[in-house]
Amino acid sequence: MNLIPNLKKSFEKHASKNALCINDVFYTYKAFSEQILKIRKLIQTEISSKEKFIGLITNDDIQTYASIFALWFENKAYIPINPSAPMQRNKEVLNSTGASYILNSNIDAFNDEAFSVLPTHNIGYNSYKIKEGEINQNGIAYILFTSGSTGKPKGIPITLKNVDSLIYALTYDGEYILNDSDRCLQMYDLTFDASLTAFLPAFLSGACSYTVPPGSMKYFHIFKLLQKYELTVLKMVPSIIHYLRPYFSEIYATSVRYCIFGGGKLYEDIVKEWLKCIPNSKLYNHYGPTECTVCSTYHTYSNTLGKSHNGVISIGKPLKGFNHLIIDDKNNIIESGDEGELCLSGPQVTLGYWKNDTLNSASFFTKEVNGILEQFYKTGDICYEDSEGYLMYIERKDFQVKIRGFRVELGEIEFHSKKVITKNNLSIIDINNSNGNNEIALVIEGKAFDIKELQNHLQSVLPNYMVPTKYFFLDNFPHNTNGKLDRKALRNLIKTD
Numbered sequence: 001m002n003l004i005p006n007l008k009k010s011f012e013k014h015a016s017k018n019a020l021c022i023n024d025v026f027y028t029y030k031a032f033s034e035q036i037l038k039i040r041k042l043i044q045t046e047i048s049s050k051e052k053f054i055g056l057i058t059n060d061d062i063q064t065y066a067s068i069f070a071l072w073f074e075n076k077a078y079i080p081i082n083p084s085a086p087m088q089r090n091k092e093v094l095n096s097t098g099a100s101y102i103l104n105s106n107i108d109a110f111n112d113e114a115f116s117v118l119p120t121h122n123i124g125y126n127s128y129k130i131k132e133g134e135i136n137q138n139g140i141a142y143i144l145f146t147s148g149s150t151g152k153p154k155g156i157p158i159t160l161k162n163v164d165s166l167i168y169a170l171t172y173d174g175e176y177i178l179n180d181s182d183r184c185l186q187m188y189d190l191t192f193d194a195s196l197t198a199f200l201p202a203f204l205s206g207a208c209s210y211t212v213p214p215g216s217m218k219y220f221h222i223f224k225l226l227q228k229y230e231l232t233v234l235k236m237v238p239s240i241i242h243y244l245r246p247y248f249s250e251i252y253a254t255s256v257r258y259c260i261f262g263g264g265k266l267y268e269d270i271v272k273e274w275l276k277c278i279p280n281s282k283l284y285n286h287y288g289p290t291e292c293t294v295c296s297t298y299h300t301y302s303n304t305l306g307k308s309h310n311g312v313i314s315i316g317k318p319l320k321g322f323n324h325l326i327i328d329d330k331n332n333i334i335e336s337g338d339e340g341e342l343c344l345s346g347p348q349v350t351l352g353y354w355k356n357d358t359l360n361s362a363s364f365f366t367k368e369v370n371g372i373l374e375q376f377y378k379t380g381d382i383c384y385e386d387s388e389g390y391l392m393y394i395e396r397k398d399f400q401v402k403i404r405g406f407r408v409e410l411g412e413i414e415f416h417s418k419k420v421i422t423k424n425n426l427s428i429i430d431i432n433n434s435n436g437n438n439e440i441a442l443v444i445e446g447k448a449f450d451i452k453e454l455q456n457h458l459q460s461v462l463p464n465y466m467v468p469t470k471y472f473f474l475d476n477f478p479h480n481t482n483g484k485l486d487r488k489a490l491r492n493l494i495k496t497d
Contacts, residue, residue: 003164004072004135006204011036014180014206020062021210021229027062029206035066036073038123039103040130043074046118047101053143055079055094055102055115058190060213063105063120065199068190071103072160075133077140080191083109084214085463093145093153096354137161143354144193144290147400147408147466151415155354158193162293165347167200169319175282175300176258180206183255184233187212187222187240192405193294194263197286198235207233219243223251230255234278237263237405239437241274251277262286262295263405265393266313267436272303287315287393290407291363291377293348296322297391309384309392317389322346323369325376326385331365341397342383345374401430403438403465410440413468416461417442420454425477429491431470441470441494448473470494 011019015030047054056067056078071078079097081090083106094102094115104110105121141160145153170176178184184202186209188195202209210229212221219240225231230253238261244251256278266285275283288296299307299316307314318324325333326340334340345367352360363378382394401408410428417426425445430438442454451471458467478489 003160003167007069008073010204010206017180017206018208019203020065021208022060022062023211023213026208032062032066035062036070037130039063039067039070039120040074042103042118042120042123043070043076044130046116047076051076051099051101052140053077053079053097053099055081055099056190057081057083057102057104057106057110058214059083059105059109060211061105061121064103064190067103067105067120072141073135075136075139077157078103078142080142080144081110082189082191082463085191086459086461087112088461089153089463093155096145096153096155097143135160137164142193144191146290147406147412151412154356154359156290156350157352157354158290158293158350162348162350163196163200165321166197166293166295167204169321169348170197170201170295172320176201176260176284178202178205178207178233178258182207182232182257183229184209185212185222185225185231185235186210187218187236188405189214192263193290194235194237194405197260197262197294202233223247226251226253226256232256233258233260234281235260235262237261238266239264239404239435241270242435242437245270245273245435248273248277253278254280256281258282258284260284260286262288264402264438268306268308268311268313270436271301271313275303285313285315287391289344289377289379289381291350292322292344292346292379293350295319296344296346296348297324299390307386307388307390307392309394312393314386314390315383315393316391318344318346318391319348321348323374323376324391325367326383327378336385336387339382339384339394342379342381342391343376344379345369345376349375349377351375401438401440403430403440406463406465408440408466413440413442413458413462413466416458417454420457427477427485427487427490428468429487429494431491431494439470440466440468441472442468443472443474443477443490443494445474445477447475 011029011033018026019029019032020027058080102115102117137160140157143155143157145155148154186198199209210225259281283301285299286295297316297318299314323345325343328340380397383391413428427443431441433439478486
């Protein structure tokens with residue numbers, strides 16, 4: 001696979017076909033290519049070739065999508081910035097990469113004098129002649145920042161080679177092949193790396209991507225897109241079908257060919273119901289940490305053929321190119337059938353966290369496999385491998401959880417909460433709501449008091465998906481025999497509170 005040349009070929013080959021549908025407005029590949037050329041001209045004119053990291057405000061419009069490819073074609077990486085996230089957090093992310101420039105299609109969404117903000121929404125060049133250069137496959141494609149336990153987001157650089165390997169692996173076995181008549185759901189915010197597996201396969205095949213506007217009721221918008229446009233490819237976080245469940249009786253989408261889930265536990269009971277809504281579709285459960293470029297393993301599931309453990313569908317087997325190990329707490333490889341931490345190596349694995357040697361030492365290790373020394377990433381996920389080589393997901397090893405598909409370090413929320421709550425013990429836990437989805441609860445030890453100051457502070461420093469939605473007070477926290485907080489008992493107390 002050679003990602004950049006193949007993208008260019010696809011844009012040219014499918015010029016007259018629709019590339020994007022945004023708020024019911026269609027844009028052809030020709031219009032998309034023209035936007036890319038305009039933004040490339042802007043980059044060549046306004047930004048030095050030495051500047052490699054460029055902030056990108058993730059608006060839901062053609063200019064923002066075009067900016068991703070314009071930056072790649074110019075050997076630059078994008079740093080996705082959500083305009084609704086707190087400014088302090090966004091500036092931390094940009095400053096950590098040394099980014100001086102920001103591309104923004106909506107100047108009202110982000111405007112800060114500390115950065116050179118270049119508008120992309122109304123570029124009026126008469127000539128689109130640009131200088132072509134050689135693409136550096138080892139160059140960084142993007143740096144995604146996820147939650148960090150120290151209170152600061154941690155950067156994960158992903159190269160074009162990593163992305164190229166991802167696309168190659170997704171299509172290697174021939175199970176998942178799109179065509180230029182497919183209509184593909186793109187429900188993700190562009191700060192979520194799963195968006196790449198929604199729009200890249202579509203653009204490479206000449207298909208049309210249908211986006212979901214930020215701030216909308218995602219599940220309801222997806223329901224409308226599915227009904228109105230008869231989508232053929234769905235890629236979603238598992239929580240979506242929990243919200244769609246009341247509408248299952250109204251959904252009979254025979255047009256759907258592929259349905260892919262990723263970004264959280266996928267429960268078998270609701271999937272069995274959902275498959276009745278999409279009778280002609282193959283269903284896949286994708287798994288993969290951001291450090292391994294979106295997707296590392298997958299499982300093809302059907303009502304007659306599928307694996308699960310305690311009601312959670314298997315994460316399957318590794319994609320082409322991955323090696324995997326399961327280790328114990330002392331980093332010893334354990335036998336098949338025993339539970340341990342899943343570790344992954346391969347061409348999709350990042351070279352390491354951005355400027356964080358301490359975290360790199362804790363998260364990566366080298367191991368010889370078939371005579372070759374490989375770098376493995378410790379996923380933090382507890383799994384076991386069954387007798388047929390399928391990986392079964394058990395739980396997280398640490399205090400990370402998935403909220404609406406985003407990976408969240410509970411320690412980061414605790415860090416910021418303690419800036420306000422200084423005299424009481426507190427704990428951050430994830431709980432299941434009535435829809436079966438994860439949400440964040442903040443539990444404070446002691447008598448109840450007004451938490452408005454705490455809520456305001458957390459809303460000012462954290463993205464909205466990280467702000468707790470439930471708050472509880474308990475007279476005393478439960479502890480185990482070692483004197484440590486018993487989180488399982490704490491969850492049970494919350495359920496009965």
